[in-house]
Amino acid sequence: MKSKVKVAINGFGTIGKRVAIAINKQDDMVVSGIVKIKPDYNALFAKRMGMNIYTIDKEDANEFKKKGIEVYGTIEDLIKESDIIVDATPDGVGENYKKLYNKYGINSIFQGGEEANIADISFNALCNYDEAYGKKSIRVVSCNTTGLLRSICALSNLSKIEKVNAVLIRRGADPQEIKKGPINSIVLNPVGLPSHHALDVKTVIPWINISTAAVVVPTTLMHVHHVTIRFSNKVEKNDILEALMNSPRIILVDSAISGIQSTSQIIDSARLSKERGDINELVVFKDSITVDDNEVQFFQAVHQESIVVPENIDAIRASLELSSKMESINKTDKKLGINKILY
Numbered sequence: 001m002k003s004k005v006k007v008a009i010n011g012f013g014t015i016g017k018r019v020a021i022a023i024n025k026q027d028d029m030v031v032s033g034i035v036k037i038k039p040d041y042n043a044l045f046a047k048r049m050g051m052n053i054y055t056i057d058k059e060d061a062n063e064f065k066k067k068g069i070e071v072y073g074t075i076e077d078l079i080k081e082s083d084i085i086v087d088a089t090p091d092g093v094g095e096n097y098k099k100l101y102n103k104y105g106i107n108s109i110f111q112g113g114e115e116a117n118i119a120d121i122s123f124n125a126l127c128n129y130d131e132a133y134g135k136k137s138i139r140v141v142s143c144n145t146t147g148l149l150r151s152i153c154a155l156s157n158l159s160k161i162e163k164v165n166a167v168l169i170r171r172g173a174d175p176q177e178i179k180k181g182p183i184n185s186i187v188l189n190p191v192g193l194p195s196h197h198a199l200d201v202k203t204v205i206p207w208i209n210i211s212t213a214a215v216v217v218p219t220t221l222m223h224v225h226h227v228t229i230r231f232s233n234k235v236e237k238n239d240i241l242e243a244l245m246n247s248p249r250i251i252l253v254d255s256a257i258s259g260i261q262s263t264s265q266i267i268d269s270a271r272l273s274k275e276r277g278d279i280n281e282l283v284v285f286k287d288s289i290t291v292d293d294n295e296v297q298f299f300q301a302v303h304q305e306s307i308v309v310p311e312n313i314d315a316i317r318a319s320l321e322l323s324s325k326m327e328s329i330n331k332t333d334k335k336l337g338i339n340k341i342l343y
């Protein structure tokens, strides 16, 4: 049997810990270790899960030892033992580590909070897996951008897309955050248009004509988008439904059947049916899908904490040339229990 590729994780927060858990579910990769800066509850969880913990500097290890957490070495020791590193440090911090990764020649996966030029390519598994194949460094785009790319690429085979317009209602902070987010406001994000998401979508599919606007609201659960896509030819609603239903990683929620008309109900139902209540799929509100000649509009919801997790697994396989596109997507989805079912 082929040995598993060893994946280092730098940054074990919202995204890093979910990616680490997902890696250890795959049969072709394993977490070689995680880098932590503080011996907090996430470090204690990693220890309990049997993940080896590394620190940035040797001196940091003392604080971990005081809490009974064994430290296996520094980030440089971890890099030397690993085949690839997933950087899930906060927005813009990955840039500081790029030199270190390059020094050791290790393949690297960055997240959407980094500038696009940090990596050889920006990535979404459904849209450009083949172009990312064998790339030394890959940037998995942000959660909202991933959501937009899922629906755009799923519908792009129906007819040529002339224009996409999307309004994004962004969550203010993640559930565990205690320092961020609007308390009683709707914040224009930014005031000048378009928001960064349009430019980000174009880093993956440069051919698209897209405009986006975003506001931030006081909620922690999910983002919601209103998306309008204009095609060059007339489209049929059934074809739209079929394309979304047949695309991996998209769930259609029918409010007429389920009564679901909000992010809180989506999360509540996911808590019954999915691990941690994470929703790796993009959730499209089926009964919002409205077709008028060559234009379709709909609402979709993005679980920001988990939508990019499967993309990170596929990015590892693409970078290390482990699997073809559909082989990787299918493997990832099977191991993560991505089943397109919410309730």
Ligand SMILES: NC(=O)C1=CN([C@@H]2O[C@H](COP(=O)(O)OP(=O)(O)OC[C@H]3O[C@@H](n4cnc5c(N)ncnc54)[C@H](O)[C@@H]3O)[C@@H](O)[C@H]2O)C=CC1
Binding pocket: 010, 011, 012, 013, 014, 015, 016, 035, 036, 037, 038, 056, 088, 089, 090, 091, 092, 093, 111, 112, 113, 114, 141, 142, 143, 174, 304, 305, 308
């Ligand atoms: N949270 C979200 O909704 C999403 C975040 N992203 C992107 O993922 C990346 C990570 O974001 P989150 O997981 O939300 O951040 P986070 O703040 O939850 O986690 C970051 C982790 O990195 C650690 N860290 C901080 N400074 C560090 C340093 N200098 N060296 C090593 N580790 C350090 C923190 O202690 C924390 O464990 C960002 O680029 C973000 O834009 C992408 C999709 C969704």
Ligand SMILES: O=C(OP(=O)(O)O)[C@H](O)COP(=O)(O)O
Binding pocket: 091, 112, 113, 142, 143, 144, 145, 170, 172, 304
């Ligand atoms: O990737 C995200 O949002 P984005 O797609 O709007 O950039 C995450 O929700 C992180 O957003 P944050 O930068 O407000 O923590």
